[in-house]
Amino acid sequence: MTSSKNGLCPSPFLQESLFSNATGYIGGRFCQSVGGVSCCLPCPLQDWRYPDNVTSKTNAAGWLAVALLPFQAWLLLTYLVVPVKYTNRQYITVCFTLAIICLQVAFIIPLGTKPQQCHDEITPNDMYTDISCAFSGAVLLFGGIAVVTWSLLRTIALHLQVCWEVIIGPVFMWCSATTxxxxxxxxxxxxxxxxxxxxRFGGVCHINSPNSMGDYWIPIMVFSGLALLIQFITMGYCIHIYIRSLFDPDPTSTNNSGLPSYQGSVRTMTARQAYKRIHRVIKLQWRSMALVMTILANVIYFFVVFVQLNNSLALTEANRVNAEPWLFCLLEKKNPKECTSEAQLVGIAEAKLVAMVVLLAVANLWNIVFTVRWSMVEGWISLYRSRFIERVEFVSVDARSRPRPTVTHDYEMLDPRQHAKSPEPFVEVRTPSPVVYGSNLPKEVDYGMDASYTRPTMSFSSPRPPSSSQNNGANSYGWDVTSSFARSNSRSNSQMSHHTYVNGR
Known part of the structure; x- marks a missing residue:
């Protein structure tokens, strides 16, 4: 700051007319007209409003994002290489993780680029004057709307499975990917x-105040509201089914044999079956439900904080009256640290601002907490064992490249390590030679032995001997040979006398 830039304005304020209005974000200047002259506070405004080195606190949020980034990389790699039976991955989970990473990367970019926040002494940089601002702001806002969109899609998928028993297929997948x-x-x-x-504050660019409600915050709140509404409907349906199952008059709606019992009503049976199905789905999806609820709660908090920030810095008469004690204090003492108490009515509290930045930077922490499970570690262990630990296998000797033996009825199980290391004879384990068992069969088999008949416990009928009415036009076995193409039996009754019925057989 030089004295020539103060112009007609008292220190520490600078005269706005001495600066160019061609580049930089002109709307980000904090100026007030005094005696027909527009006087502005130096840039960045955060150093005057929050003198306790708030920039270092916002940069600390970026380092938290750096510390959590390896966990997200590990999670994506797990989805890529570990079998699905260990991860339960699906495209919604993977895309949601990528959206969370966008929020994280936005806070990592300034740590490497170390951008200059101000274009001149009173004007902050924007996406047209600083490339780091363009990337960090675009990635941050894209990640925010993507997280909310995939939260809504995840909630819809769970609602369809729980409440409508719809199997999510390719059509829903492509519609979800497009949306x-x-x-x-x-x-x-x-x-x-x-x-x-x-x-606006910190090293990450944030959305400007004008038109932000219509083109960003309202769509985010609409999607968040729909997601919360569908989530509550799904939870209400689960509670309803659970209560119905508690009022089941017959706790054992099925018996031990697996056959249905008709003592209870059909409505009661349906409630119990629905509860068992929902219980299985919730057991698999409770992590998703908790993650969606947590993320949406954070989004609502971000919305409230940004709206308060925009309203507190708008050029209104109420804000001018609130800012006057602080501005007069700066005129008198020229030191922002001595005017901290007067600055409480300007903008939002420092604790609230830092909390919002930290929550944005560590949003992926919730994804780690609710997504990572012990089965993923078991999947990595299983993958390591299957890829890098040598397995001892026994293979047939016929797999070797040598002439086939003359005797093919004997088989050998060989150790492949001996084949690879030593030319000595193999250790062979041969199967016993086939034995003819025909000679051990009994010479005579009595097929006419009587056998007792045991009636099944759950049988609803019993065998009956043939009645006389069944023998009209029928043979001794109870069926009419003239009604089919079978040849008639010409054997005498004496030849068939040895066949007897035992308990109706």
Missing amino acids: GIGVPVLITALMLHYTGVSY
């Missing part, structure tokens, strides 16, 4: 064109 990618891209493009991003 989950197309909607965030469209909203981000409209936001960048009509609103834009700039440095």
Whole structure:
């Protein structure tokens, strides 16, 4: 700051007319007209409003994102190489994880680029004057709308499975992919064109105040509201089914034999079956439900904080009255640290601002908490054992490249390690030679032995001997040979006398 830039304005304020209005984010200046002259606070405004080195606190959120990034990389790699039986992965989970990573990367970019927040002494940089601002702001806002969109899609999928018993198939997958990618891209493009991003606090660019409600925050809140509504409907349906199952008058709606019992009503049976089905689905999806609820709660908090920030910095008469004690204190003492108490009515509290930045940076922590499970570690252990630990296998000797033996009825099980290391004879384990068992069969078999008949416990009928009415036009076995193409039996009754019925057989 030089004295020539103060102009007609008292220190520490700078005269706005001495600066160019061609580049930088002009709307980010904090200026007030005094005696017909527009006087502005130096950039960045956060150093005057929050003098306790708030920049270092916001940068600490970026380092938290760096510390959590390897866990997200490990999670994506697990989805890629570990079998699905260990991870229960699906495209919604993978895309949601990628959206969370976008929020994380936005806070990592400034740590490497170390951007300059101000274009000149009173004007902050925006996406047109700083490339780091353009990337960090676009990635942050794309990740925010993508997280909300995939949360809504995940909630819809769970609702269809629980409440409507719909099997999620390829049609839903392609519709979800189109919506989950197309909607965030469209909203981000409209936001960048009509609103834009700039440095408002910290090293990450955030959405500007003008037009931000219509092209970004309202779509986010609509999607969040729909997701919460569907989530509550699903939970209400689960509670309803659970209560119905508690009022079942017959706790044992099925007996031990597996056959249905008709003592209870059909309505009661349906409630118990629905409860068992829902219990299985919730057991698999409770992590998703908890994750969605947590993320949506954070999104609502972000929305409230940003709206309060925009309203507190708007050029209104109420804000001017609230800011006057703070501005007069700066005129008198020229030190922002001595005017901290007067600055409480300007903007939002420092604790609330830092909390919002930290929650944005560590949003992926919730994904780790609710997604990572012990079965994923078991999957890695199983993968390591199957790929890198030598397995001892026994193979047939016929697999070797040598002439086939003359005797083919004997088989050998060989150790492949001996084949690879030593030319000595193999250790062979041969199967016993086939034995003819025909000679050990009994010479005579009595097929006429009587056998007792045991009536089954759950039988609903019993065998009956042939009645006389069944013998009209029928042979001794109870069926009419003239009604089929079978040849008649000409054997005498004396030849068939040795056949007897035992208990109706």
